[in-house]
Amino acid sequence: MTKTITIPHVTRIEGHAKISIYLDEHGRVDRTHLHVTQVRGFEKFVEGRPYYEMPGITARICGICPVSHALASAKACEGIMAIRIPKPARMLREVLHLSQFVQSHALSYFYLSAPDLLLGMDEPVASRNIVGLLAKYPDRARDGIELRKFGQQAIAALAGERIHASWVVPGGVNQPLTLEARDSILRGVPAAREILRRAIAGHKASLDRFAEEIANFGATPDLYAGLVDEHGAPGLYDGRIRFVAGGPHVIATGLDPAAYEDFIAEAPQPGTYLKSPFYRPLGFPDGVYRVGPLARLNVIDQLPTEEAGEELAAFRSLCGRMPSSGFHYHYARLIEALYAVERLEHLLTDPAILDRHVRAKAAVNELEAVGCIEAPRGILIHHYKVDDKGAIKWANLIVATGHNSAAMDRAVESVSRRFIDGGNIQEGMLNRVCAVVRAYDPCLSCSTHALGIPDLVVELIPPDKAATSASSGTPPSPRRPSP
């Protein structure tokens, strides 16, 4: 008899998801499915709002990475205003963004995944959490709490509040940085670096223990996308899109995010509110790619800070030039957090950051614009059209987690096949299935906002026909929603 195992709540992730595992008559895993069960419809209900409200509204998509949405949105607004923001404002935004990388990665690694990584996948349910971690590994847990606090306090020092501050405004930021605030952030830097050194050393030392997970946490799609600057370093605040396949083979580089519709399309998936973007020239599913920490480390040429640069070299010598296991998202996250701490220190020690010219003003000068940024979880795109008074007529959001939806789905299946024994189901097996989702650190309350390219027809294309049917013809242009 066939049977379905359901995990109704994937816990320790950001958002709501459930997993169905379908077993065949022999109790073996036949197929699996990750359902994302929350949808919010931001693209629709923002219609009619003034564009300058968008950073504040869209920040409320996610309480973990509100800064990413506020920044991508503000960048789109600056496209509408047709302005370039003052350099100090850009530097300040970058520090804000890097601080968010630190707190978000700390949350993912220490609060959400460390219970699996340190206490073990088979730890009893009651203690497999941050409180259990505090009891058993108080130093590691405190490191996580301190690192997240460093990031959140830096955000508060810049923006006035830790969550949903209104400091980022179209045109720049609404207050310059004070000397005291700058120094308060800088004072925390050495401890944050120390924590990350310890965490990276600990993680490296644990890799052998996780050989099974590394082998089974999903290794596809082997195509990665990220924003890269003109020196081949990560363009976290601003950059051009690069696609790299395993090898490494650079598939495309220097792509302008504003033209994303030319090279990214989205395929709706059955049984989930999540859609799957793909690199249009390769078609679906060949063009499906991954984003986020691992993808970013795979697409860049260098990390231009001292310690993170060394750690990137160590990562590549330990795991290969293009590590593909989803498990390595954890490791990549720690290296990125170290890079973020070093880079924000570098920016804050530049006297120009205290400059008082932090905001440019203008009215509506363009009727359509795109803002793009690397959120902690990957490429985030905000695309708006306005009327000549600046009211939003149409909005599209392509969020980081959406890009990884196919990868997560495949990873869930791979882990289920390896660890689930239908005749003898143990809780720890199911936890491994959840753990692979955690490795991707999905932000599911964000992810289901994706509107995609509305003209793309909702249908599943057999793989042999995919390349031709998805890549032929000119890219459809977004159409106005029906009134």
Next chain:
Amino acid sequence: MTSAATKARVATVWLDGCSGCHMSFLDLDDAVAQVAAKADIVYGPLVDAQDFPEDVDLTLVEGAVSSEDDLRQIQKIRKRTKVLVALGDCAVTGNVPAMRNTVPTQRLLDRVYGNGASARLFREGVPRLLDQAVPLHQVVKVDAHIPGCPPPPGAILQALVDLLAGRKPDLTTMVKFG
């Protein structure tokens, strides 16, 4: 656990919100350890329990009630918890999730997923959206409200301490609006 008899049983729940209220709770930083010393967190996005347990002393709920799942969940939670707290503006007023209430759900989903998407999605096991996203008090009795988007960590802690001691929290100097 031996301490379970003396420790309060606390749950945190996330309905249609952005997680910002939960993040504000984590912004207690090291004080989270103090909370954990006084209370067992028996359910919530940060712990692994799959089912909302019986006999919970206090539940903090973030987010509005937006889907049929949310509704079923909050009704079950109400039955199983002594003190139910609306945490943050989405739970208190509907806030951001309720901004969709002027748009018929089918139009919303068709806009996001293409025409006919809603019927297809619901058939495939995704919870059906309610016509309106509503605050908690519209569907269940709520014992305390902590406003803010998100409420500051200090207000959350104060409310927890007071409510667990059986006092009515006075948050007048601590809450913020928006």
